[in-house]
Amino acid sequence: LRRKRLVKTSKQPGKTRSVNFFRVDxxxxxxxxxxDLPGYGYARVSKSSKEEWVHVINSYFEETKDLRLVFLLMDxxxxxxxxxxxALExxxxIGTPCILVATKADKVGTSMRKGRILAIERTSGMRPVxxxxxxxxxxxxxxxAILDSTRKNKAKST
Known part of the structure; x- marks a missing residue:
């Protein structure tokens, strides 16, 4: 999964506008x-587009029966x-484990990274990765975390 160009990316937030599925063996x-669900936190899109994304995300969370792990990505x-x-709530x-992922950690220095991790933890109640x-x-x-979630899945099915 470290392949480049597997998923179309952009420097501008909010480019994912649909639900994308990737099978991993x-x-x-x-x-x-x-x-990959639409990210809407910093997307420069209309309010109606954001509302539509909220509906898509809500539906996905409510209708997916075998959801094992959620990563919430944030800059x-x-x-x-x-x-x-x-989204965290x-x-x-639904009782699904959630990991808060603080992306673009290479864009800040070590001391700022530590400070941002603490600030995010204070506001979210979760220690981000x-x-x-x-x-x-x-x-x-x-x-x-991904591999552990598949092992839990295997244990539940036996």
């Missing part, structure tokens, strides 16, 4: 689907917005 572990340089607090309400796609920082933690 692991040797010795069950297959899983990773699902480490920004504060959480109401939409992100709402949705994950909590600082990550960087560029340097690989934090990706091992995310992969471990």
């Amino acid at each position: 692991f040797k010795g572990n069950p297959s899983l689907y990773m699902v 480490i340089r920004r504060d959480l917005r109401d939409e992100e607090f709402y 949705m994950a909590r309400n 600082a990550c960087s796609a560029l340097t690989g920082l934090g990706l091992d933690i995310l992969w471990k």
Whole structure:
């Protein structure tokens, strides 16, 4: 999954406008689907588009029966917005483990990164995982969480 161009990305937030499914096969572990939902926190789109995305995300959370893990991605340089607090609350309400991922950690220095992690933790009540796609920082933690969630899935089905 470290392939470049697997998913279309943009420097501008809010480019994902649909639900995208990616099947991941692991040797010795069950297959899983990773699902990329629209991110709307900092997207420069109309209010009606944001409302539509909220509906799509709500529907996905409510209708998905085998949701094992949620990653909420946020830019480490920004504060959480109401939409992100709402998404965290949705994950909590359905009892799905949620990991707050502070992306773009390579864009800030070490001391600022530590300060931002503490600030995000104070406001969210969750310790975020600082990550960087560029340097690989934090990706091992995310992969471990993903693999652990597939093992829990396997244990529940036996």
